[in-house]
Amino acid sequence: MIAIGAFTRSSSFRVGALFTTLSSAGILFVFYFWSLADDDKLINEAKAALSAERFVVEELYRQQGIIAVTSAIQNRILQQGNNTFIALLDGKNNLVAGNLIVPPTFPDKTFPVVLSLPLKNLMVKESSGGDRQTFSSVLLDRVILGTHQVILVRNVDDLYSTQKIGRALGWVFVVMLAMIAALSFGVAIYVVNRINRMSRTASDIMDTGDLSARMEIDSSWDDLSKLAIVFNKTLEKIESSVKNIKQVSDNIAHDLRTPLSRLRSKLEKLPEGELRGQALNEADNLLAIFNSLLRIADVESERQRAGFIEVALHHVVTDVVDLYDPLVEDREITLTAHIEPVYIEGDPHLLFQALSNLMDNSLKYAVGHCRIEVVLKTVGARIIIGVYDSGHGLPTSEFNDLGRRFYRAEQSRTSPGNGLGLSMVKAVASIHYGQLWFIDNPLCEESGFGVVISLPYREHKKRAL
Amino acid sequence: MKALIVEDDLTVAEHIQAGLASAGHQCFHQSDGQSGLNCALDETFDLVILDIMLPALDGFSVLEQLRTAKPALPVLLLSAKSQVDDKVRGLRSGANDYLTKPFAIEELLARAEGMTGRATPEAKETELSVGDLTLDLLRRKVTRGDSEINLQAKEFQLLECLLRNRGKVVTRSMLLERVWNYHFDPQTNLIDVHISRLRQKVDKTFNIPLIETVRGTGYRISETGI
Numbered sequence: 001m002i003a004i005g006a007f008t009r010s011s012s013f014r015v016g017a018l019f020t021t022l023s024s025a026g027i028l029f030v031f032y033f034w035s036l037a038d039d040d041k042l043i044n045e046a047k048a049a050l051s052a053e054r055f056v057v058e059e060l061y062r063q064q065g066i067i068a069v070t071s072a073i074q075n076r077i078l079q080q081g082n083n084t085f086i087a088l089l090d091g092k093n094n095l096v097a098g099n100l101i102v103p104p105t106f107p108d109k110t111f112p113v114v115l116s117l118p119l120k121n122l123m124v125k126e127s128s129g130g131d132r133q134t135f136s137s138v139l140l141d142r143v144i145l146g147t148h149q150v151i152l153v154r155n156v157d158d159l160y161s162t163q164k165i166g167r168a169l170g171w172v173f174v175v176m177l178a179m180i181a182a183l184s185f186g187v188a189i190y191v192v193n194r195i196n197r198m199s200r201t202a203s204d205i206m207d208t209g210d211l212s213a214r215m216e217i218d219s220s221w222d223d224l225s226k227l228a229i230v231f232n233k234t235l236e237k238i239e240s241s242v243k244n245i246k247q248v249s250d251n252i253a254h255d256l257r258t259p260l261s262r263l264r265s266k267l268e269k270l271p272e273g274e275l276r277g278q279a280l281n282e283a284d285n286l287l288a289i290f291n292s293l294l295r296i297a298d299v300e301s302e303r304q305r306a307g308f309i310e311v312a313l314h315h316v317v318t319d320v321v322d323l324y325d326p327l328v329e330d331r332e333i334t335l336t337a338h339i340e341p342v343y344i345e346g347d348p349h350l351l352f353q354a355l356s357n358l359m360d361n362s363l364k365y366a367v368g369h370c371r372i373e374v375v376l377k378t379v380g381a382r383i384i385i386g387v388y389d390s391g392h393g394l395p396t397s398e399f400n401d402l403g404r405r406f407y408r409a410e411q412s413r414t415s416p417g418n419g420l421g422l423s424m425v426k427a428v429a430s431i432h433y434g435q436l437w438f439i440d441n442p443l444c445e446e447s448g449f450g451v452v453i454s455l456p457y458r459e460h461k462k463r464a465l
Numbered sequence: 466m467k468a469l470i471v472e473d474d475l476t477v478a479e480h481i482q483a484g485l486a487s488a489g490h491q492c493f494h495q496s497d498g499q500s501g502l503n504c505a506l507d508e509t510f511d512l513v514i515l516d517i518m519l520p521a522l523d524g525f526s527v528l529e530q531l532r533t534a535k536p537a538l539p540v541l542l543l544s545a546k547s548q549v550d551d552k553v554r555g556l557r558s559g560a561n562d563y564l565t566k567p568f569a570i571e572e573l574l575a576r577a578e579g580m581t582g583r584a585t586p587e588a589k590e591t592e593l594s595v596g597d598l599t600l601d602l603l604r605r606k607v608t609r610g611d612s613e614i615n616l617q618a619k620e621f622q623l624l625e626c627l628l629r630n631r632g633k634v635v636t637r638s639m640l641l642e643r644v645w646n647y648h649f650d651p652q653t654n655l656i657d658v659h660i661s662r663l664r665q666k667v668d669k670t671f672n673i674p675l676i677e678t679v680r681g682t683g684y685r686i687s688e689t690g691i
Binding site: 257258259261262264265268280291319322323324326327330348349352353356360363 | 477484569619659
């Protein structure tokens, strides 16, 4: 069994995919805002502020002349922060007023213009001290006032640097995102492979009952390896417990059956009589129950798979039918058999025992003139062994309990039997990797009961060789 | 018959000893594998009854060494284990028969006597007979007196099995194992039905019945009165 068929269905892949999607969305969101900034909206705002200033200067010059402009500029530089600079130059490019020490040389462009770096000859006189500053990019405007000109400068370094850092970071993000996506993809494949290998081991243990199998541990750094280690320890514990139980039950077999048979042999020594016969019968029943129980436990321990051979199942079924034929005839029951040749790997004695138990059951509950039908056929990839009868049947509500040890259906409590027959059949079916099904009225008569042993068709090595 | 019992459970050993003695056989007992093996190698026995779970040396190992030294000595394995693979392993490693504990003493006796009887070279026999009943193994024909009896395949095998052990008890489980080749316990009186069919054909129309039911054990074919 593979736990995760497609690795895209694993949780690690989904987490990775979700993370990648969310990060992509986040980056797109950020890029959107940067693209807004890239549309020069902020620069345009700065330009608008600059043209407002230009308007003020022009209006002042028009109304009150150059003297007013000069004094206004001198007043302004006292209040201005260090993002806006202004210079009034006379016709010979000498600084009349303002905080620009060395006016820049202007490229032949329309104003306002954004000049980008480096502007080495743009010297700024700080209002407070006399420090010189350089800027990598400024917004610059020139207002011609007769022979004079006013240079308006606005520092837009901040606006651009934000964009540049943002863009650089954006690419870093994109690369990181790609790496994360690739990594989570890789981790998902790795994790899925590991989990599938673990689940394969687990289902193998389930199928074969081989508790000695262990998960492979190729590293020990991740949680899965730790889980595998814990799992292996659990298996070890279970294996040793099962061994202990087996040991104990072997001992019980050895220790209890012997006194039981001693008891029986002492009973045999009693003088002949009705009581002796009854006591011997009781002892035999007790021993039979004990033997059946041990036998079932033995089959369930699945050790007997070691002795599996190729079995011509149709021969086993035919033998059972032949063996029961005289008994069936004596009771005036019609026995029909539909048998197809089928080969499986298994234990012929156990299969024979199982079928004989089913026949015993059908005979026990089948009254005269009943029909019993035995079927062996392959249906798709499964082998069907069915024993159907037209006896008085069983209520379907009891079907779930039928495989339980010592369970006896309501109607059969008075008839002989110990309630272990079907448990044995169930154990035999499961040691052959099969299941047990019960069918109500399989022969479509007035009533009836059917048992189907459904075995998987397993390719076996011996025939392939 | 001189039998050696190798069994660590003294009560079981006593039980077997008493049973064999009452049937007129001579018994020796050893309680561990090593001394059992030594004893079996040193002395001459007609039969070894060998437990599998033994101290010192387990039954399989004893059997293995015994087989190389004395290949013709009949060995009956006893085990508290009911696993079929144990049975198969035991029979493969050369045991002549296998019995699961607990067993009825009659079952053990029947098997023990059957085994020692087989020491005669029966393989050459082409005809088995008791009284006026003859079974021809080559032509696969059964006659009683002058009349031929038609038997089905299984009935023929049943009769053959009884005749091979003529005069001795054959238990129901021995019949199941030897005629049907399956190790299993039937919950119904299957064998009895088959025997009664056989009786219908072999005994019914004749005055002297040959097949006799031994109460609680099995069947025996013999000339009545012997």
